[in-house]
Amino acid sequence: MNYSFSLQGANAGGSPMINYRKDAKKAIKFTIMVSGELGTGKSTFVNCLLDRNIMPHAYEGTPVAQKTLTFTLAATVALPNTSVLPLSQFDASTANEEPGIALTETSVEVLDEDSVRLHLNIIDTPGFGDNLNNELCFVEIENYLKQQFDLVLAEETRIRRNPRFVDTRVHVLLYFITPTGHGLRELDVLCMKRLAKYVNIIPVIGRADTFTEAELKHFKNQIKIDIERFNVPVFQFDNFMDEYDADEDYDLIQECKFLTKLQPFAVVASEQNFEIRDINTGESKTIKARQYPWGLVDINNPKYSDFPILKSVLLGSHLQDLKDLTHDFLYETYRTERLSKVTGKSDDALEDDSQYEGSDNQQILAAVPSLSNLAQLTKNGEVSMLMNETQDETQVDESFVVKSSPKPKSMLFSEEESQKLSPQINDSASFVSSSSAQSGTSARTGLDSTNQSFKRMSIAPQRHQLRQISETVPYVIRHERILERQQKLEEIEMASARELANRAALLEQKAAELKAKEKILLQRLEAAKKAESQRNSVETKRPEDDQSVLELKDNEKEDSQNYTEIHDDEDGDDVTEVEEEIHEQH
Ligand SMILES: Nc1nc2c(ncn2[C@@H]2O[C@H](COP(=O)(O)OP(=O)(O)OP(=O)(O)O)[C@@H](O)[C@H]2O)c(=O)[nH]1
Numbered sequence: 001m002n003y004s005f006s007l008q009g010a011n012a013g014g015s016p017m018i019n020y021r022k023d024a025k026k027a028i029k030f031t032i033m034v035s036g037e038l039g040t041g042k043s044t045f046v047n048c049l050l051d052r053n054i055m056p057h058a059y060e061g062t063p064v065a066q067k068t069l070t071f072t073l074a075a076t077v078a079l080p081n082t083s084v085l086p087l088s089q090f091d092a093s094t095a096n097e098e099p100g101i102a103l104t105e106t107s108v109e110v111l112d113e114d115s116v117r118l119h120l121n122i123i124d125t126p127g128f129g130d131n132l133n134n135e136l137c138f139v140e141i142e143n144y145l146k147q148q149f150d151l152v153l154a155e156e157t158r159i160r161r162n163p164r165f166v167d168t169r170v171h172v173l174l175y176f177i178t179p180t181g182h183g184l185r186e187l188d189v190l191c192m193k194r195l196a197k198y199v200n201i202i203p204v205i206g207r208a209d210t211f212t213e214a215e216l217k218h219f220k221n222q223i224k225i226d227i228e229r230f231n232v233p234v235f236q237f238d239n240f241m242d243e244y245d246a247d248e249d250y251d252l253i254q255e256c257k258f259l260t261k262l263q264p265f266a267v268v269a270s271e272q273n274f275e276i277r278d279i280n281t282g283e284s285k286t287i288k289a290r291q292y293p294w295g296l297v298d299i300n301n302p303k304y305s306d307f308p309i310l311k312s313v314l315l316g317s318h319l320q321d322l323k324d325l326t327h328d329f330l331y332e333t334y335r336t337e338r339l340s341k342v343t344g345k346s347d348d349a350l351e352d353d354s355q356y357e358g359s360d361n362q363q364i365l366a367a368v369p370s371l372s373n374l375a376q377l378t379k380n381g382e383v384s385m386l387m388n389e390t391q392d393e394t395q396v397d398e399s400f401v402v403k404s405s406p407k408p409k410s411m412l413f414s415e416e417e418s419q420k421l422s423p424q425i426n427d428s429a430s431f432v433s434s435s436s437a438q439s440g441t442s443a444r445t446g447l448d449s450t451n452q453s454f455k456r457m458s459i460a461p462q463r464h465q466l467r468q469i470s471e472t473v474p475y476v477i478r479h480e481r482i483l484e485r486q487q488k489l490e491e492i493e494m495a496s497a498r499e500l501a502n503r504a505a506l507l508e509q510k511a512a513e514l515k516a517k518e519k520i521l522l523q524r525l526e527a528a529k530k531a532e533s534q535r536n537s538v539e540t541k542r543p544e545d546d547q548s549v550l551e552l553k554d555n556e557k558e559d560s561q562n563y564t565e566i567h568d569d570e571d572g573d574d575v576t577e578v579e580e581e582i583h584e585q586h
Helices: 003-011 042-050 135-156 186-195 213-229 250-262 307-317 319-343 347-352 361-366 371-379 382-390 393-404 415-421 434-457 463-571 574-585
Strands: 028-036 067-073 100-111 117-124 172-177 200-205 273-277 284-292 295-298
Touching: 028 042, 028 319, 042 117, 042 172, 042 307, 100 135, 135 186, 135 319, 135 463, 172 186, 186 200, 200 213, 200 307, 200 319, 250 307, 307 319
Parallel strands: 028 117, 028 172, 172 200
Antiparallel strands: 067 100, 100 117, 273 284, 284 295
16 A cells, blocks of 8 residues: 555545545534653644644643643542542643643634534643553543543433533544654553543554654554554454445545554654745645754655544544444443443343343332332343333334344443434434444344334333333432542542541651650750859859959058058158157157
8 A cells, every 4th residue: 555545545535435424514523532641742743633732732831721621639549449530720831740640621623624613622631651650540531431421321311311411422542652662661551451441542653753764663563563462452444344345445445454554653743834845846835844954844744754644534534433433332332331230230131131021010110210220120121122112113123133233232222212312412423323224224134023022022101111211320320420429539538537647647756756855955954054053153153252362462452552651651751740740649
């Protein structure tokens, strides 16, 4: 397969290969999640894909248009059951400092080449892979994906539907493999394996221009080997190939083969536009490219960038396939599992339910909707029977066909029933599967007679029963979610209590240490005081001594004075004065 074919596919928005429905009035809703380590080129890729700067880089702030869906700090949760808490605003600029994970959503509307409106939701996962224990990231993303399935399931089974209900299921996860050049790492394998149950995964190598041709080839091969070796369930482009006609859909088959071989996509992305002039024609055109000192790297050049092909796959040729697979395979599998769990019944047991015993049916249905009630109903194989009763004949057939379908369809509600039950769910196109319709038609003829007898066994009318089931399923799901949340809150509480206890113990220890120090200091202070008082007492005695010494010295001085005076007298007039005085006294 040469590149000219793939490019044709990539650019041909109006090509017959594009098999998604184009509703001129309604925008087609499509949700893309991007995940991968910091700096793998996710934001640049999305901005490039949508041709506008809507995704911030880690070094930029959170733009107003971006909504934080969840933000979980590693420190606030108790693994393995972490919480999804709509906490404070996430700040992308501190994401690398904050161990934890956030899910942010950016909505944007774009027009494709045929002027069909696409309403795209881009969910980013900043913080992914940056924690010491990345179990937290898997759990948070998995929880989010599951919750969106639960919302649809609850809505589907409701009698009165919310006309404003928005289907928020994620249709594709672009997993950006860290460009190490050495294949998948443990983190990649674990993450993809875990999330593949809930979302179509397309592995992507970002910053492909940082590899030489040989390096990129080796890297891609290594990734393919790892995908096979570790059984990583990535999206298969040849999923629908069996349904194609070898002659009529030749191009389509070739494209699928080409894409299967090309995966994982190695993309070069850039947010910058450059004007270049064609040397041959002299015409100038604007291209998106990366500028290096040695020249420009055109991101749309298929020789070294799979960007145009991946863009075409996502927004064109495989958009509807991704939506169909999400609903028909991933969601249906989840629904079967979920309802089996809710009713406490295994898949096999549900499959085997072909006999209807309505003896104590009325009794059961008279009861208030409850978990046991639903369990009882489904145990008797009633749910699928009841649903069939309320539909027309064709739908009954479809429902029965679903059971024999090779794909893991829901055993309780058929696809058409789901559609009928949820006519208000936005973007109804996602609820139609060409593949299932085909398998349904082929299997229908042989099963008509079986269905007739199947119908006869049931009792009618069962509207009341249907109402009860419709009320019970959302109730059970809501109930389970409340329990889950409660459990998580309890875990958080316990973790906080443990943390508090640890801190209290630490504080107590510090207090004890401080007390001990205080005691020592007090003792020292006492000793110092004593020493000082002793010194003071010594010092107070000394001045007295000095006084006496001074007094002594004064006396001595006086004596010497007297002596000199006497001597003076001996020498001069003073003697006569003394003699005169003595005479006077006599
Ligand atoms: N060489 C090369 N660099 C790229 C490519 N795509 C993005 N980059 C650069 O890689 C760096 C990280 O790109 P981002 O798009 O911000 O990566 P991110 O995965 O979104 O990571 P954060 O923004 O940190 O969350 C930026 O400097 C980009 O310019 C590419 O195709 N080739």
